[in-house]
Amino acid sequence: MSDEAFDLIVIGGGSGGLASAIRAAKHGARVVLIEPSDLGGLCVNHGCVPKKAMWYAAQMAEAQYIAHDYGFTDKPGSLNWPAFIDRRNAYIERIHGSYQQQLDKVNVTLVHETARFLEPHRIAAGDRVLTAPHVVIATGSAPNRLDKPGFDLGVSSDGFFDLRECPKRTAIVGGGYVAVELAGVLRALGSEVDMYVRDRLMGGFDEEMAYQLGDEMKKHGITINYACQIEAAHKEGDLIRLDCDKGLTPGPYDILIWAVGRHGNTASLGLDSIGLGTNAEGQIEVDDYQETGVPGVYAVGDVTQRLALTPVAVNAGRKLADRLFGKKPGAKMDYHNIPSVVFSHPPLGTIGMSEREARDAYGDDVHLYKQTFVPMQLALAHRPMFVRFKLICVGEDSRIVGMQMLGPGVDEILQGFAVAIKMGATKGHFDDTMAIHPTSAEEMVTMGDRVPG
């Protein structure tokens, strides 16, 4: 069969690949997208979307208890898990349909195969051979495996999303985004949750906020075992028992979830054949313009060494398409001040630097503002869950270099403040902004004096 020529080949139909393909096609490029599985990749199928659906369900479960405290007479009930999973999956099906329509609208050719490099600009996809002067690798990431006896008795987050009922007892290994988010959801929906954390929760995040998140999670009934390494897992009837490095054998558990990070998904690509290497995490190293070491071959999203977040993959993909086909030769993703929310219970939001990063960069020039309060909605219910805000500022004019927030509602509050911080906001700008009363967010613009020290 003869080679088929395009202007752009995109490998992977997840967040980054779809964004690159659709934007390039809108600029008039002839684009082929290669994706063997469902459109939408990790975010839509096994990441943000099903996770957020489960998080909403967990919020509903908690809201029932709050409503009860307010005087609503219905007793809190439990989730009809299989019915909700069907509803969640139907929603995801609709997203697949919407992506297919978007591709059709701009005439992107979709090939349902696994791609493999033959040459830098010549790709095999099933029995087809595709060529293009530009190739974008957007193959995402895969969950890490640990070399531990009984590892396969556990599941990754993918396995969590396949559950058809709420497990009675859950063990989660890891202390990052996935571990913390799944722990909160499972606990709120009725599982007993034990976490096994090698060092601390949310490494890389502001240490004080991460510590306070741990406190709130414990209040929620989650057991967090710090400095604890799981060495092995064993079958005990239908259940799972663990061996940990402290000589303990915790369990038995209905489910064991490994949430120990992810690595670049490059194994199937045949990168050797084009002389493109990866780092120790299997990720392709790119420069600010998403260029790999091979001319005309680019990479975006989780397969690179950059932040593994959906909006990052999307923005990098669009900027690259604008640069290659949209007459914007300088277009590139700005990797500074990227906001992020951990959908924990309660959620944790961050933008800019942690206190440690700021002190390392600016030394004694750093000063802090903090606020801690019980939000009115929960005060009325006698449920003392705190909201905590922390502003990290530098210099005479108190330029804000970091904003950290923990508590109910911060997942929605952070986005607007992220705009201000991206624009270079100072504490003075916050002080000059009228509060919206009564809200939790108003506490961000009514913070008092600097924290001493």
Ligand SMILES: Cc1cc2nc3c(=O)[nH]c(=O)nc-3n(C[C@H](O)[C@H](O)[C@H](O)COP(=O)(O)OP(=O)(O)OC[C@H]3O[C@@H](n4cnc5c(N)ncnc54)[C@H](O)[C@@H]3O)c2cc1C
């Ligand atoms: C549980 C979980 C929850 C998350 N929640 C959030 C969140 O709330 N917010 C957020 O911003 N981020 C979240 N993330 C991260 C987010 O999902 C990723 O950053 C994002 O999906 C990365 O997009 P991508 O395009 O780089 O890769 P992916 O979406 O993983 O897409 C890669 C695609 O490439 C395909 N592929 C692989 N190999 C080949 C090949 N050889 N040929 C052709 N195709 C191939 C795969 O089938 C896949 O569809 C979450 C991640 C997880 C695990």
Ligand SMILES: NC(=O)c1ccc[n+]([C@@H]2O[C@H](COP(=O)([O-])OP(=O)(O)OC[C@H]3O[C@@H](n4cnc5c(N)ncnc54)[C@H](O)[C@@H]3O)[C@@H](O)[C@H]2O)c1
């Ligand atoms: N809300 C969101 O935006 C969201 C949600 C989920 C995931 N994500 C993205 O996906 C990425 C992957 O998430 P993740 O939670 O899989 O990774 P992560 O890097 O956030 O956390 C990995 C955790 O595993 C621990 N770990 C690593 N090796 C270990 C070992 N051998 N034994 C014990 N613990 C070990 C680490 O200490 C860390 O706590 C995140 O970094 C994030 O970028 C984002």
